[in-house]
Amino acid sequence: MEKTRGAILLLLLVADFGFGAAQNATTGEAHGFHVGVILDLGSPVGKGARTSVLLAVQDFYAAHQNYSTKLVLHIRDSMGSNVRAASAAIELLKDYKVQAIIGPQKSSEAVFISNLGNVTQVPIVSFTATSPSLTSDSMPYFLRATLNDSAQVKSIASLVQAYGWREVVAVYEDTDYGRDILPYLIYVLQEIDVRVPYRSVIPLAATSETILQELNGLIARQTRVFIVHMSSTMTTLLFMKAKELGMMNKGFVWIITNGVANIIDSLNPSVLQAMNGVLGVRYYVPRSQELDDLSIRWNRMYQQDNPDASPFNKLNIVGLWGYDTTWVLAQAAENVGISSARNKQPWYIKNSTCLESMDISIKGHKLLTSIVQNKFRGLSGDFDLTDGRQLKVSVFQIINVVGRGWREIGFWNVKSGLSRELKQDYFKKTGPASMPDLNPVIWPGESTEKPMGWEIPTDGKKLRVGVYSSENPEFIKTYKDPVTKATTASGLSVDIFEEAVKRLPFPVSYDYIEFDTGDTATSGSYNDFVYQVYLQEYDIAVADTTIRYNRTLYVDFTVPYTESGVGMIVPVKENLNMDMWLFLRPLSTAMWFGSIIFFMYTGFVVWLLEYLKDNEHDPFSLEQLAITIFSIFEEKEELKHFLARIVLRVWRVVLLVLAASYTASFASMLTVQQLSPTVTDVHELQKNGEYVGFHQGSFVEGLLLGIDFDASKIRGYATPDDFYSALSNGSIAALVDEVPYIKLFLAKYNKGYTMVGPIYKSAGFAFALPKNSPLRAELSRAILNITGGETIIQFEKKWIGQNSHENDGTLDGSGAITFESFGGLFLLTGIVTTCSPLVAVLMRRYKKQQENAENKGDGQNESGPGQEKEKMEEQGDQNSNGQGLELMKSQTTLSMNACTHPR
Template sequence: MKFTMMIPLTLFILIILGGSVYCERPSVVNVGAIFSFNSVIGRVAKAAMEAAASDINADPRILSGTELKLIREDTNCSVFMGSIEAFQVIEREVVPIIGPQSSSIAHMISLIANGLQVPLVSYAASDPTLSALQFPYFFRTTQSDSYQMAAMADLIDFYGWKELAKKMSKVSFKLTLPTQYDLSDITYLLNKSKLLGPRVYVVHINPDPGLRIFTVAQKLHMMTGNYVWLSTDWLSATLDTFSTENQSSLKILEGVVGLRQHIPQTVQKKAFLSRWRKMQKNGQIHSELNVYGFYAYDTVWAVAHAIDKFLNEHYNIPFSFTDKLHDEKGTETQLGKHKVFDGGKVLLKKLKDINFTGLTGQIQFTTDQNLVNSDYDVINIAQMAIHGVGYWSNFSGLSTLPPETLKEEQISHYHPDQKLDNVTWPGGTTEKPRGWVVASNERPLRIGVPNRASFVEFVTESHSSHKIQGYCIDVFNEAQKLVPYDIPFKFEPFGDVKEDTVSTLGRLVMVVWLFLLMVITSSYTASLTSILTVQQLSSSSITGVDSLIAGDWPIGYQLGSFAYSCMTEILYIPQSRLISLGSPEEYDKALRLGPSNGGVAAIVDELPYVELFLSQQTDFGIVGQSFTRSGWGFAFQRDSPLAFDMSTAILQLAETGRL
């Protein structure tokens, strides 16, 4: 596509008096407005910016008779088109550019604005990476998403839905939708997410009048009491533009909690709302007002204040030609001849210095060229209506008091507690959802069970019925009854009956929701003890583990038990002295043979196994005191929320004597 460079001529009247030259202020100053006309934000912003321009041109206190003219161009939600429109408005000598509303388009236009020294002021581009450090000509008159994510993190922390013990939430899974997503994309992602543990969803997308994510979620039975749906401010911006006829759409949003950029309730805000309704009645506007309309209105006023101060000092708006466009790194980009705004750096400073009260509150920029205030409403959709349940600000966190009230009371060192009003959750419940599941019917908890040939009273698989049974299984079944939620599960035997379960476990650690059942003791430690024959008890010099260590007799241990590593690595017993035994029958034989006839002097094993063996054999006994080393218990996947609940349940079994 070929573009023709149109260079308008601006005429100035020169008056020479006493050797001095004066320039008359321009009659018109052009301000570019690049945004997507046919969008949730764009339809509202267009009317709001036109209203602001009209008010500015009717106010003799600003611009002193110079008309502010908006030069609008439609990006059609396209980065490519947005870049083309940026060059087209710059050719018309605009100072500055307002918009765009899309962060991705803002990234591209910011590069152009930097090169041509034209300030870019956006009322909707919220990406935190749009920083003044990288884009010195970029200003933001809306909230950065860095604050919105901080608000969301505080909200999640407030309700306790986090995987870390510290006050930091962890995003377990990120589900990314394509730019032009459809219902099948949403269905695929949500079905995929149902196989995961977390049930707290944070939805951060562009405004979607069709509310497609929630429509699909409802069809997939995901808008129930087991789920938590949190939304960034795209949802409130969308809902605020709904007409009364569209309020029925709120039915599928029952229980959703979201954020809305906070605007103080002032006389100016109420007056603008009344004016908006009149424009609707007159057919001038066909959309309800959302927060971006207020921000767009204030943005036009912000650039008007900066231009006014600029003209008061410089009178004219100078441009000059450049053959090459340079980016911030000094790289030359061949884009033909372009006009650079010679007063761009000065106007940049004027924008940095503005400070006035607009419809949205105080309009003043921080050093990184964001608004000084970062406040949000916390909203809850219930019974087909939007309810405010509190506020969030970057200085006080969550509160039921408006941020402007807290700022007044902050002078007296008032520090509010984190608090919100009652919330209705999906399914209509007022009880806070748990926010996660350890398993589902589609993907039950997989419990690894060692396939044992010895001491089968603890755990084994019946060869005839293939039923998993034993003491460990009984403990698990009783404990899971005390866990306050359902745990779909299935047992999976592993090992070849003689195999070392520790090495097998090493191969299973990648299994999702791995849960290894071992013997449970009330102290959560393994008690090691020694057993001898009755004859040895009366004649042997072995009196306990210390004398056993000091001697040179062979010592038996159970194959696969951690007793082996304990004796070699902690008690420093030579490996040559240790004899592996695989069953109670081998215990009996080795002890009866004794150390002189190819047997063992004693066996060191874990107390539950020893007690089971002694309950069936009366010719043996325990010598010395047992000693403990950590080793036995339930093993969970790292960060599994089930670990705490199962531990609590087992303690309850122990305290009641049922264990």
């Protein structure tokens, strides 16, 4: 075997020597600029990169025939070994005095070789080493003519966020290339609240059995979103085995990074068929005629150099980066030129002999600077190494593997994020499900429905549902069969949980596991129960468990399924109405003042209307006004103006309704039994040194102690019967408990007790799940569906009962008639009262205009009848009986006759 490898190396040296000699023979006056090339020529990427570099040299010097320098390539095969790559680099630097090295192909190989470049000041330019650990700070002579792997993590995170997945599994190979991206990927996922609960590490020497074993472990987990970051060889094997296990069916999500997505066109069609439905992130290269022409020539050269290679290998972005890198290096070589002077400064290393004769390049720094500063538009896009000696992040293309090829579903760039079209400068979501604005995706299993990203394991494993028997069996009570040892449960909490599971969009099987504790009366028992979820003893905890801040530190809760808050159960007392000012209570203060103001306003308007009717006589007296205003059913004083009578009648309607309401309210206050709570403030109990009860095992004890309640004044009770006994015999003045328990108590003992509060806030009862459990969102939606309909009412009637939760007596309250309740009537009388004087003034003015018009017509007539008429009017005014009127009529008749028949 060693002889064979030695023969291969000898053949490579001979071939390399022949290639260099051929180049020197054809360059004429051009001076050779020696450059080393280290690639894994047994891999599809290495083969394609070699073709790109050779083709770039041909094209460059065909376009620049007058250049005085020409690259002389010394190609070495690393065979995928770090040791062979390092050995090849030492050989190139020592024996061939190379001025630069293109490569190596792998990130792990670049670590040692870049150190050699730092010492010899020879630039190392790699267009395939993408590990983020290769930084320009520690490797000043290392140039990355490609993207850092960390540049793509934000695009992957945006894709995960766009589809609403909450958990992903990272699948990567156990190499520097696979491991180094993990910190960056996990960081950006944590920023959008996405968990990585498991990392699947595939050994570099993994066999088919190893991969099958790891994939079986992934199937047993809930998460169904996998981000794959491996080499093309490992990725091919992974997806072939995943298809065998049924992991390329509906419900699974696979996302490949740009390491494989960039060379997706070079994969075997059978591999692409196994990858159907996979999403990928790849570097975007715009199409052009120059690129199409290069692809044709590249394919021809590749087939000539590799006649036994796969015919499916095509020019990809890696080949384009190699092509542009060679152009940049050739241009830099021309700028720097050839120098025969070399400073030979031995690099001494202890116990080392092969490295002592390596020289330091005189123009290495100048060559490095020329490469970095040479910015141009290459076939791969903008070639610019000024930012950290590596290519800048540009645009990523989101692809979907379909059939034997792929289709574009969108783009991602730094400024605008995800978008369907490259021209869009923003990311928007459309549709009822807030789907991302991307082209439709064909998911694994040829499904067009977006996967949830998780599901209950299909290996027959059931959910472990922990249940905790409460002292209030109406909420939850557990039973264990003595023969089968199977646990069953019943109660309001159990009914809601089982109904929520039925409404999930997928089937779920589960087993109840009873929480076993030696002392269920301890205050921390509920905390211990919830903590079992954190310890992964349960997949979900079902009980009358309250959402508390300290519990949310290690578990998540669904939305509450009960009312929230903490209140008090207190006895009620009867109020005797002995107040001498009780007659004022039927009307509120605003009602009293409003009624008085409207009374005065109405009286003033009535007086004004009567005054306007006839202001030459005695005005309407205040005594008459008061009698008229307060007379509801009849008028004690006759009103002359008809508008005044209208105003008064409207006011009487208001007064009648107000008097009837007052009478009813006052009668109720005198006859109905009034009940009020004995205490309304927990601080009053604390001040008076009263004893207070609470529900054992509840957080209420800590709540009372938190407000400096005397611990000796706090007493714990287990059941509603214990509560009732303690309240009845006066052991405690009040019971502080959560609202659901108070409702249960009042359903049984609703006579003589009532609820005060809520006096404190609380979130209510809910189910506990592990942190970031994908089941939480689905269960919460199902619970909201239950609590928002008739189902929760039926459950509460079943377990809590249909009895009234209120006391039979009427609790004391103000009950006063407010001004707002009579607003309509007061508005009506106000409008009528305000408009009446205005109408009266207009009518009076109109009447005066009519009288003036009549007087003017009479003044134009100078005959006697006019004087006689005035005399008759004066006589009529002096005559106070009916005879005066008769005399006036007769005189008028005589005067008219005299005018008609003059003597």
